[in-house]
Amino acid sequence: MNIQYLKGVGPKRAEKLKKLDIFTVEGLLNYFPVKYEDRRTVRKINELSDNLKCLLKIKLFDNPVKSRIKKNMSIIKLVGKDETGFITATFFNQDFLMDKLFIGEYYYIFGTVKAAYGKFEMVNPEIELCRNDWKANKITPVYGLTYGLTNNELTKLTMEALKEYYDKIEEILPYNICAEYKLISRKCAIKNMHFPENGRKYKISKKTIAFEKLLIMQLGLMSIKGNLISNSAGNQILNTTHSDKLIGYIPYKLTNAQLKVIEEIKKDMSMKRPMNRLVQGDVGSGKTVVAIYALLTAVASGYQAAMMAPTEILALQHFETIKEYLAMADINLNVSFLSGSAKLKDKRIILEGLKNGETDIIVGTHALIESNVEFKNIGLVITDEQHRFGVRQRAKLSTKGKNPDILVMTATPIPRTLALMIYGDLDLSVIDEMPPGRQKVVTNVLKEQDKQIGYNFIKQQVDEGRQAYIVAPLIEESEGMELNSATKVFNELKDTYFSGYELGLLHGKMNNTEKEEIIKRFYEGKIKILVSTTVIEVGVNVPNSTVMMVLNAERFGLAQLHQLRGRVGRGKDQSYCILINESRSKKSAQRMNILRSTNNGFVIAEEDLKLRGPGDFFGTRQSGLSKYEIQNIVNDIEVVESVQQISKKLMTENPYLKGEEYKKLKNAIIRLFKDETIIFN
Structure with missing residues (x-):
C-alpha cells in the first residue's frame, strides 16, 4: 500500500518519507533502525x-x-x-x-x-x-532521519504500520529452510527488528532478515549466471595476433598472476557462450594491461570493443594508456573517446564511426549506454570499477550487440567469501601478485594536533621537486559536522602553511572541463599540492607525487583509504601516506594500524571484515539491496556462508524453484531483479 494512506502520514509527510526511499508500508517496515536505546x-x-x-x-x-x-x-x-x-x-x-x-x-x-x-x-x-x-x-529504536522528520514521528508511524499490517506480512522463506537454519517467522523478525523484546530476540530477528535478503540476492545472481551460460550464444573470439605482439613490446615481464588471468580470459573468449568475468586486483597490480590484451584480441577477431569507466577522469586515463600501449607496439587502430561533456559535433562523428564500424575501440563514461549509441559489431565490453556500476547498467551495454563478452575490473579488494556472493553472476579472476619493483608506500598515522608535522614533511618533499595530495572528506563545510572540507582546507593552506606554493583544488562539483584542467596542471607539475575530495580515488596517475595526506581518515573505509594511498608510489621515488586520525576510539586506532602494517589490499579487506562485518562490502547498485539495508543487518559472516551453502544446494537440486513452498521466494527474487533475465521467470 502507498505510504501516503497509512494513518498519520498524508501527502506532506509522504514526501519526506520518499527522501528515505520509503514509498510503501512494506518499505517502512523494512526501514530498520540504525541503533537502539535501552530504556528498560x-x-x-x-x-x-x-x-x-x-x-x-x-x-x-x-x-x-x-x-x-x-x-x-x-x-x-x-x-x-x-x-x-x-x-x-x-x-x-x-x-x-x-x-x-x-x-x-x-x-x-x-x-x-x-x-x-x-x-x-x-x-x-x-x-x-x-x-x-x-x-x-522499553528498548526503543533510533532511525536514520531526513529534514523535517523526527525519530518520534517515524517510531509512531512504524508502530501504526505494525498494528494495521502485522497479520498481512507474508512468509518468504520455505519452512524447511527456516527449520534447518533456526530462523523465526518473518512477521516476528520484522517486529523485533523495530521493537526488540530483548537481546536474544533481536539477534535471531536480525539473522532471519539478513538470511532472507541475502538468499533472495544470491539466488537471483546465480539464476542470471545460469541463464547466460545455458541460453545465450556468444561470439568466438580467437585471434591473439595484436595481443601477443603487445606482450612482446612491453618493456617488463608480466607477473604469473597476470598471465594466469590472461589465460582464463582467452579461454572464456574462445567459447561460444558469452564471457562474464570479474578481474579483481589490488591497486597497481596491472589490471590495465590485462584489459588491453582482451580489447586487442576482440579487435583482431573482427569485432569492436568498448571500455566504460565511472568517471571522466578515469575514462580519459584509460584512453591515454591504451593509445600509449598501441604506439609502443606499433599497432594502428582507431580508438575514440566518448563522454557526456563531448561537443555535439564531435559526438556525431564518434557515433557515426561506431555505427559504420570505423571505430575499433571506444573508451568512455556511462554515455556509452545511452540509447543513441549503436555499434556495428560489438564483441567485448569492459567495465572498470564495477562497484560503481550495477548489474542493470552492465546489462544495458551488453544489449548493444549479439551477447558481447563482458569483462569487469575492480581495484577494490573483497574477501573471496564475499566476492563469490556479491558478484554471483560473474566468474572470478584474482591478480594477487604485484609487479616487481613496485615500492611499498610508507604509512604513518598522526593525531589532529600533530597535523603540522605532516604539512612540514609535504613542504620538504615539494622543495625536493616532488608533489603531494591532501584529501578532505567534504566539499564545503557542513553545519553540525566537525569535518575538514576541501574548500576550507584549500583556502586556509594557501594563505598559511603553503602561502609560497602552487596549490590546486579539485572536487566533484566542478564541471569536467575544470577538473581536466586542474589534473592536467598537476600532471605537468604546475600545481605542486593538490587539495581534493575522494574524486581522485581512482584514475589520477601522477608518478611525481610522493605524499598522500588524508584528513579525518577515520571517516573513510579501509578499502577507500587503501585506494587513495594507491595514488602515490607510482614513480621511482619513495612515497608516503599520512593519515590524520581525529578519533580517540580504540577501533579507529586498530583500523589505522592495519593500514600502517600492510600494503596488501586483500589482507586489509580480510582484517576489515573481522572488524566491521560484511555489510560495508556490499555495493548498493551491484546487489540490488540498498546500502542502508545491508550495512544495518548483515554483520555476521556465518550468515553469508550459510546462504552460500543453501543457494548452491538449491540451484543444483531445484534450479527452477519448483513447488508451492518456493513460490513466495521466487516472486521476491523476480521483484528484486525485475530488469534481469531470471531462468525460472
Whole structure:
C-alpha cells in the first residue's frame, strides 16, 4: 500500500518519507533502525556517573526558570528529584515546554548525564509526563532521519504500520529452510527488528532478515549466471595476433598472476557462450594491461570493443594508456573517446564511426549506454570499477550487440567469501601478485594536533621537486559536522602553511572541463599540492607525487583509504601516506594500524571484515539491496556462508524453484531483479 494512506502520514509527510526511499508500508517496515536505546532500567540519581546515558523518573521540585541569553536563544532550567538526590535539566530553545511542566508531577527524562563537583545535569534530555510516556521501560529504536522528520514521528508511524499490517506480512522463506537454519517467522523478525523484546530476540530477528535478503540476492545472481551460460550464444573470439605482439613490446615481464588471468580470459573468449568475468586486483597490480590484451584480441577477431569507466577522469586515463600501449607496439587502430561533456559535433562523428564500424575501440563514461549509441559489431565490453556500476547498467551495454563478452575490473579488494556472493553472476579472476619493483608506500598515522608535522614533511618533499595530495572528506563545510572540507582546507593552506606554493583544488562539483584542467596542471607539475575530495580515488596517475595526506581518515573505509594511498608510489621515488586520525576510539586506532602494517589490499579487506562485518562490502547498485539495508543487518559472516551453502544446494537440486513452498521466494527474487533475465521467470 502507498505510504501516503497509512494513518498519520498524508501527502506532506509522504514526501519526506520518499527522501528515505520509503514509498510503501512494506518499505517502512523494512526501514530498520540504525541503533537502539535501552530504556528498560530506571536509574536512581545516586547511581549516576559522568557521560552515562540513562532514564530517570523525577518529581519536579520547583517552578522551572526561563531566561533569554540572546535574541534567538532561550534557556529553561528545572530541578528534579527522586528519593536519592537532585538533578538539573537544561533545555535550549524549547519554550513550548513551559506549558507542560508542573510542580509535584512525575516525569521520565532520558539523556546523557554531566557530573561535576557532586552535582548532576542533563542538557536537552527527552522529557515526558510519566503517565504519557510510551517509550519508558522499553528498548526503543533510533532511525536514520531526513529534514523535517523526527525519530518520534517515524517510531509512531512504524508502530501504526505494525498494528494495521502485522497479520498481512507474508512468509518468504520455505519452512524447511527456516527449520534447518533456526530462523523465526518473518512477521516476528520484522517486529523485533523495530521493537526488540530483548537481546536474544533481536539477534535471531536480525539473522532471519539478513538470511532472507541475502538468499533472495544470491539466488537471483546465480539464476542470471545460469541463464547466460545455458541460453545465450556468444561470439568466438580467437585471434591473439595484436595481443601477443603487445606482450612482446612491453618493456617488463608480466607477473604469473597476470598471465594466469590472461589465460582464463582467452579461454572464456574462445567459447561460444558469452564471457562474464570479474578481474579483481589490488591497486597497481596491472589490471590495465590485462584489459588491453582482451580489447586487442576482440579487435583482431573482427569485432569492436568498448571500455566504460565511472568517471571522466578515469575514462580519459584509460584512453591515454591504451593509445600509449598501441604506439609502443606499433599497432594502428582507431580508438575514440566518448563522454557526456563531448561537443555535439564531435559526438556525431564518434557515433557515426561506431555505427559504420570505423571505430575499433571506444573508451568512455556511462554515455556509452545511452540509447543513441549503436555499434556495428560489438564483441567485448569492459567495465572498470564495477562497484560503481550495477548489474542493470552492465546489462544495458551488453544489449548493444549479439551477447558481447563482458569483462569487469575492480581495484577494490573483497574477501573471496564475499566476492563469490556479491558478484554471483560473474566468474572470478584474482591478480594477487604485484609487479616487481613496485615500492611499498610508507604509512604513518598522526593525531589532529600533530597535523603540522605532516604539512612540514609535504613542504620538504615539494622543495625536493616532488608533489603531494591532501584529501578532505567534504566539499564545503557542513553545519553540525566537525569535518575538514576541501574548500576550507584549500583556502586556509594557501594563505598559511603553503602561502609560497602552487596549490590546486579539485572536487566533484566542478564541471569536467575544470577538473581536466586542474589534473592536467598537476600532471605537468604546475600545481605542486593538490587539495581534493575522494574524486581522485581512482584514475589520477601522477608518478611525481610522493605524499598522500588524508584528513579525518577515520571517516573513510579501509578499502577507500587503501585506494587513495594507491595514488602515490607510482614513480621511482619513495612515497608516503599520512593519515590524520581525529578519533580517540580504540577501533579507529586498530583500523589505522592495519593500514600502517600492510600494503596488501586483500589482507586489509580480510582484517576489515573481522572488524566491521560484511555489510560495508556490499555495493548498493551491484546487489540490488540498498546500502542502508545491508550495512544495518548483515554483520555476521556465518550468515553469508550459510546462504552460500543453501543457494548452491538449491540451484543444483531445484534450479527452477519448483513447488508451492518456493513460490513466495521466487516472486521476491523476480521483484528484486525485475530488469534481469531470471531462468525460472
